[in-house]
Amino acid sequence: MIRAARRTGLVFFPAFDWAISPSHPEREERLLYTQDQVLEEGLLDIDGIVEYRVRPATYEDLRRVHFCVPDEAAVTTESHLISAGGCLVAADAVLDGEVESAFALVRPPGHHSRRVVHGNRGFCNINNEAVMIEYIRGKYGIKKIAIVDTDCHHGDGTQDIYWHDPNTLFISIHQDGRTLYPGSGFPDEAGGPNAQGFTVNIPLPPQTGEQGFLHVMDELVMPLLEKFEPEIVINSAGQDNHFNDPITNMNFSARGYSTLNAQLKPDIAVLEGGYAVENALPYVNVGIIMAMAGMDTTFVKEPNYDRDYQEQPPEITRNIEQIVKQLRDLFLEGGLKTVSYEEGIIVERSRDVFYDTDGIHERQHEKIRCCRHCAGALAIASTSNLGQHILAVQIPVEACTACLQIGLAWFEEGTRGAFSHVYLQDRVRGIYECT
Amino acid sequence: MILGLDVGGTQTDAVVIDKGQVVVATKTPTGGDLLTTLRTALENTLRDVAPAWLNRMAFSTTMATNAIVQDRIEDTGMIVSAGPGMDPEWFSVGPSYHVVEGCLDHQGFEAEPLNRVAVMDAAARIREEGIKVIGITGKFSVRNPSHEHRIADWVGSSFYHVAMGHRVSGALNFPRRIVTTYLNAALHGLHKEFLDALVHILNEKGLAAPRYLLKPDGGTINLDKSIYSPASIAQSGPAASVMGALALDGCEGTTLVLDVGGTTTDMSVVLNGTPLLKPNGIRLGAFQTLIRSLMTHSLGIGGDSEVGIAEKGGLRIGAVRRGRPMAMGGPAPTPTDAMITLGLLKTGNKDAANAAMEEVGGPLGWDAATTAQRVLKHMAETIAESAKVFIHDINSQPVYTIHQVLEDQKIEPTSVLIIGGPAPQIAEYIGRAFGLPHRFPHHHGVANAVGAAVARVTSEITLQADTERGSVIIPEANVENKINSSFDIEQAVALGRELLSQQAVRSGAEEKGLEISITEKQMFNMIRGYARTGKNIRLKMGITPGLIPEWKRSHYE
Numbered sequence: 001m002i003r004a005a006r007r008t009g010l011v012f013f014p015a016f017d018w019a020i021s022p023s024h025p026e027r028e029e030r031l032l033y034t035q036d037q038v039l040e041e042g043l044l045d046i047d048g049i050v051e052y053r054v055r056p057a058t059y060e061d062l063r064r065v066h067f068c069v070p071d072e073a074a075v076t077t078e079s080h081l082i083s084a085g086g087c088l089v090a091a092d093a094v095l096d097g098e099v100e101s102a103f104a105l106v107r108p109p110g111h112h113s114r115r116v117v118h119g120n121r122g123f124c125n126i127n128n129e130a131v132m133i134e135y136i137r138g139k140y141g142i143k144k145i146a147i148v149d150t151d152c153h154h155g156d157g158t159q160d161i162y163w164h165d166p167n168t169l170f171i172s173i174h175q176d177g178r179t180l181y182p183g184s185g186f187p188d189e190a191g192g193p194n195a196q197g198f199t200v201n202i203p204l205p206p207q208t209g210e211q212g213f214l215h216v217m218d219e220l221v222m223p224l225l226e227k228f229e230p231e232i233v234i235n236s237a238g239q240d241n242h243f244n245d246p247i248t249n250m251n252f253s254a255r256g257y258s259t260l261n262a263q264l265k266p267d268i269a270v271l272e273g274g275y276a277v278e279n280a281l282p283y284v285n286v287g288i289i290m291a292m293a294g295m296d297t298t299f300v301k302e303p304n305y306d307r308d309y310q311e312q313p314p315e316i317t318r319n320i321e322q323i324v325k326q327l328r329d330l331f332l333e334g335g336l337k338t339v340s341y342e343e344g345i346i347v348e349r350s351r352d353v354f355y356d357t358d359g360i361h362e363r364q365h366e367k368i369r370c371c372r373h374c375a376g377a378l379a380i381a382s383t384s385n386l387g388q389h390i391l392a393v394q395i396p397v398e399a400c401t402a403c404l405q406i407g408l409a410w411f412e413e414g415t416r417g418a419f420s421h422v423y424l425q426d427r428v429r430g431i432y433e434c435t
Numbered sequence: 436m437i438l439g440l441d442v443g444g445t446q447t448d449a450v451v452i453d454k455g456q457v458v459v460a461t462k463t464p465t466g467g468d469l470l471t472t473l474r475t476a477l478e479n480t481l482r483d484v485a486p487a488w489l490n491r492m493a494f495s496t497t498m499a500t501n502a503i504v505q506d507r508i509e510d511t512g513m514i515v516s517a518g519p520g521m522d523p524e525w526f527s528v529g530p531s532y533h534v535v536e537g538c539l540d541h542q543g544f545e546a547e548p549l550n551r552v553a554v555m556d557a558a559a560r561i562r563e564e565g566i567k568v569i570g571i572t573g574k575f576s577v578r579n580p581s582h583e584h585r586i587a588d589w590v591g592s593s594f595y596h597v598a599m600g601h602r603v604s605g606a607l608n609f610p611r612r613i614v615t616t617y618l619n620a621a622l623h624g625l626h627k628e629f630l631d632a633l634v635h636i637l638n639e640k641g642l643a644a645p646r647y648l649l650k651p652d653g654g655t656i657n658l659d660k661s662i663y664s665p666a667s668i669a670q671s672g673p674a675a676s677v678m679g680a681l682a683l684d685g686c687e688g689t690t691l692v693l694d695v696g697g698t699t700t701d702m703s704v705v706l707n708g709t710p711l712l713k714p715n716g717i718r719l720g721a722f723q724t725l726i727r728s729l730m731t732h733s734l735g736i737g738g739d740s741e742v743g744i745a746e747k748g749g750l751r752i753g754a755v756r757r758g759r760p761m762a763m764g765g766p767a768p769t770p771t772d773a774m775i776t777l778g779l780l781k782t783g784n785k786d787a788a789n790a791a792m793e794e795v796g797g798p799l800g801w802d803a804a805t806t807a808q809r810v811l812k813h814m815a816e817t818i819a820e821s822a823k824v825f826i827h828d829i830n831s832q833p834v835y836t837i838h839q840v841l842e843d844q845k846i847e848p849t850s851v852l853i854i855g856g857p858a859p860q861i862a863e864y865i866g867r868a869f870g871l872p873h874r875f876p877h878h879h880g881v882a883n884a885v886g887a888a889v890a891r892v893t894s895e896i897t898l899q900a901d902t903e904r905g906s907v908i909i910p911e912a913n914v915e916n917k918i919n920s921s922f923d924i925e926q927a928v929a930l931g932r933e934l935l936s937q938q939a940v941r942s943g944a945e946e947k948g949l950e951i952s953i954t955e956k957q958m959f960n961m962i963r964g965y966a967r968t969g970k971n972i973r974l975k976m977g978i979t980p981g982l983i984p985e986w987k988r989s990h991y992e
């Protein structure tokens with residue numbers, strides 16, 4: 001009988017009856033061949049690999065993170081709730097001590113979903129990882145959490161949600177935004193006034209291979225984690241860095257993903273993108289599951305690996321070494337120029353958000369209260385071309401009295417303004433209100 | 436008339452059924468030699484039955500299980516091709532296991548050709564070890580059996596028997612396919628010997644009626660056809676009981692079936708007349724197989740379990756059986772003694788039973804009757820606790836579609852049906868412990884033999900059509916046909932029905948009124964870029980466990 005060295009939970013939800021549209025990459029059979037491979041390998045028979053049944057998340061679970069406009073029902077379907085719920089099942093399995101780590105192999109993905117949700121961006125409506133993290137914070141009292149996003153696309157939604165939170169270290173490794181959707185994720189995006197240095201973006205050039213990714217892990221990701229000392233580590237396990245992926249230009253492999261995972265040892269991994277549904281996902285997922293379970297992955301590789309995998313070119317290697325050095329200077333050697341804001345001042349910023357899948361244009365104006373005691377009261381005024389003009393106020397977990405009061409005042413003031421809806425997410429008292 | 440016979444660990448039960456009524460029921464001690472036991476049981480049962488009156492005979496035997504557990508199976512060589520994934524050496528089984536290069540992907544496309552030299556070499560080494568049977572298994576061979584066929588073509592003729600993986604089951608699970616192929620090969624010779632001997636006995640007694648063997652999925656298979664998958668008749672005992680419960684009761688609603696025996700209590704669930712099947716195959720000794728079976732759970736508590744006091748002070752029953760009850764001269768107190776003390780059972784020595792109860796309850800200050808009641812109450816409560824976990828596990832099985840999540844079908848037993856020898860004595864206690872309506876059928880003591888007698892033929896097929904590859908495959912039926920891009924789900928269902936019917940009739944089913952159910956039906960578009968390149972159709976169809984038409988006619992019409 002084969003045994004897993006580490007007890008590993010698996011939440012598998014392929015949503016065989018859901019697609020964005022019939023020929024969209026995010027469609028019914030995306031995990032079909034992964035399921036075939038996992039079943040054929042007999043992974044579920046291994047002593048120490050435990051499969052769990054999904055359950056849907058509730059609107060209450062979403063409201064710890066998101067402001068859904070105009071409401072949750074309008075921007076989610078059952079599939080989004082079940083996908084997020086699958087992550088909650090994985091979290092419970094780990095934090096109740098039933099398993100050492102867990103992998104939520106669920107779809108649809110979530111890492112492009114921001115705090116305010118008007119619709120679908122980059123195949124995502126609900127940020128599964130964030131919904132899970134805030135559930136974990138509420139239920140298990142865990143504070144310091146690190147997210148390592150290994151999807152090929154910049155995890156801009158997760159970055160947005162944790163931009164102001166110094167208790168969440170967000171690291172995203174992705175193909176350079178100048179060459180790929182969503183076009184963001186540069187080193188100077190390093191966190192808001194209250195969380196400077198807690199967002200780390202690692203843009204890598206197209207054609208980055210096993211060598212490059214593993215160099216980034218050794219020299220950057222692992223030392224950053226060591227420094228931050230998180231209580232748990234989450235991996236946003238996108239699989240579109242794969243050399244067979246049709247919508248990206250990277251050169252990673254199942255073997256590389258297995259090694260990366262064995263090194264990172266995430267407490268919980270959550271599937272993100274990955275659209276080489278036949279010739280990458282089956283092998284990458286088998287590799288990740290086996291690596292999480294502490295099994296030898298020597299024989300895990302794509303059937304076309306020997307023929308089609310190419311070592312990354314030397315100039316790419318040099319390029320990556322440079323990026324890593326620059327990021328080490330910034331985030332490990334104290335080179336990051338932080339601004340010291342005066343306690344209590346309000347910092348504002350404006351930006352435009354485009355929802356590619358749903359074709360929505362959003363204009364945001366954001367206010368954050370600078371605070372040394374908490375993540376700071378946050379207000380986002382958001383206008384969309386669907387006619388919504390809303391104000392969303394967040395009072396963060398363990399907010400200080402001053403931030404709590406100013407948050408309440410912003411909300412109060414908003415209700416008297418000309419907004420179509422005003423929302424309050426009060427994490428101190430666990431209240432979500434919407435007018 | 437129908438003869439049904441179930442060989443158990445200690446007793447062999449047999450019945451003769453005439454027009455839906457049990458007209459003979461016998462119990463014969465199970466001896467060391469299976470064939471002797473069968474002969475004796477037949478003689479005991481058919482004393483007043485003329486051979487010509489029988490129109491059907493069905494047997495549930497322990498041949499395969501015993502051979503596996505006692506490690507009497509034949510030395511078997513294995514030739515395995517795998518490709519990427521887990522290290523195939525981890526699944527090594529038998530004395531001569533060989534991995535050869537060659538690989539198919541999940542769609543059945545060849546990713547690496549078979550290495551002919553390695554195959555020939557493996558076969559030579561197996562032969563050198565004096566081994567005469569082999570098993571051949573490839574990863575994803577159910578998606579494309581050509582590699583297995585090719586190995587068999589190259590080396591099969593130099594072995595007395597060859598078993599191939601894709602014939603075992605259409606299910607995906609390479610390690611289990613290896614094991615099941617191995618067992619089918621390793622049991623072949625023994626099974627053949629057993630069949631020959633059984634047929635000899637039957638012929639000798641002039642018993643010429645059609646003959647069936649029971650399988651762990653609660654279905655039967657024609658005796659002759661069983662030779663192709665001898666492992667698939669292993670461990671049929673629990674299924675015999677469930678089918679008997681179904682036959683004797685009908686099992687409307689959601690019925691929890693409890694078979695209370697001497698050393699164990701087996702539990703299972705029947706949903707509106709259809710027993711629940713296990714999602715994976717059965718475990719035989721140390722082997723996890725692809726052999727389909729009913730969902731059953733065995734708890735080590737029965738009428739002859741030892742009763743004592745737990746360290747914490749409460750009663751403790753099982754999981755040990757030290758012998759017969761004290762009322763029958765045994766060494767230790769048992770629940771059967773409790774039944775005798777309470778006058779529920781009128782056998783054995785009542786004084787000895789009372790003494791047994793006093794031995795248990797005395798130190799706690801209980802008299803014999805109080806102890807006896809508490810023993811039976813505790814036994815029933817322990818069974819109820821275990822049943823709760825069993826039901827919870829069934830309800831925790833993963834689901835993979837939104838539809839299933841939202842439907843959230845949960846099993847919730849509406850009644851408890853008790854069979855086995857002590858059913859009448861324990862029924863009241865069980866009913867109270869479960870808080871559910873409870874009942875036990877007439878002939879509860881030989882329900883297992885009834886089950887074997889009237890279980891219909893089961894059969895299943897797995898169909899996968901891939902219009903991009905241009906093929907439709909039904910591995911269980913050994914069918915692979917070419918298809919064109921217009922092949923659709925209706926055609927798939929029609930083909931599946933036809934082949935399943937043929938297969939069922941070959942296994943001994945009545946052609947008329949076959950009840951075919953489709954248990955899985957999926958169609959996916961296969962897309963490259965944004966263009967559809969093909970369709971992937973998947974079907975699972977089967978004849979689910981049920982009762983033969985003859986029994987149904989005499990009972991429900």
Ligand SMILES: [Zn+2]
Binds near residue numbers: 151272
């Ligand atoms: Zn992506």
Ligand SMILES: [Zn+2]
Binds near residue numbers: 403
């Ligand atoms: Zn504050």
